[in-house]
Amino acid sequence: MTGTAQERVVDALRAAIEAGEYPPGEALPSGEVLAEKYGVHRGTAQKAVRQLAAEGYVALARRKKPVVRERPRHLTVVRDRNVYRDEIGYYFDQNAKDWRPLEKPTRGIAVPPEHVADLLRVPRGQDVFTRNRLMGPADAQVAAQVATSYIPMALVGELPALGSEKPGAGGIYDRLEDYFDAPLEWHETVSARLPNAEEQAALRVPAGSPVLVVTRTASIRRGDEVIVAEVNETRMAAAQFAVSYSVHRDESAAWPRGEEVA
Structure with missing residues (x-):
């Protein structure tokens, strides 16, 4: 050795x-x-x-x-860059389309992390509405994902269904598209960090084992205005997940190649 x-x-x-x-x-x-x-x-x-x-x-x-500890022998979910839809509504993990909340989702009012406040375009330190879910297969004993939605209070006041315990078929995304009569657009950023105490308990991960964080911004148009309606942060044990996507050629990398510059 x-x-x-x-x-x-x-x-x-x-x-x-x-x-x-x-x-x-x-x-x-x-x-x-x-x-x-x-x-x-x-x-x-x-x-x-x-x-x-x-x-x-x-x-x-x-x-x-x-x-x-029990260690995963395969990746639970491979995320890609597509949004899907079934009879329930939109979902973002193809392999996790049948996952459901493992316990009753919670709602509340809280000050979001500063980077979330910036994405929502609300002042740092200002309260927003939150929706929290522990997600996983129906028979799972431990959550596979912890998901938190952050929604501006002003938007909840304008569209109360966003703060409702049961916002209706399709969830808050359908309510937004119905209300604004426009399609949502999403942007995701994937990062990694060490888990906080809440995530350690929910995901059963040790303090030194990183979590994958997918930060998704949902935007929608009202006339010429672009409104950031929600920021969702989904956290999962990094050892069980991967991100997969196709690599597309930029115009600068088109084939057949043009004349090379000496």
Whole structure:
């Protein structure tokens, strides 16, 4: 083996977990046992275990042995850049079209993150209306996605159905298109970050395991005005998701190629 002592322990434990030597739900040996097994100091073994926790292989709890986590063997969803529709309404994950809220969605009033306020074109620190959902397959025990919609208060005042517990068939997107008599347009940005406490609990991910964040802006036209009607942030365990899309040629990359410039 090469690398530092800690890296060697991490690699060995990771391989053992992947091979099933330590199955999901089973505790790893104590730091003392691991140190003796791999011929390292106890502190080195403990650092190796913390690194595995950051990678999502084990879960840590105070005064308890680290427990091996269930790890996905395949990607749950591969997102693309299309919006789809079925008898229920619009949806954005082709592989997740049958997902439903795993518990009753919640509504409220809250100050959004600053970047969301900027996208909504409302002053930072100003309250907006929120709709929160934990989404996943109907038989799932753990949410696959945490989705939060942020809607300007002024728009909810103008169109109260946006704040209703049951906005009707097609949800808030159909209500917006019906009211404005225009099609919605969406723009998504995908990023990654470490989860907050709420996301750790809902998605069952450790503090050091990143979440994928899809920030989607829904805009609609009223005459010459473009109104940002909603910003939706969907968070999911990064280890279970991927983003897939076709790569289109810009005019500068057209085929057949034009005359090359020397």
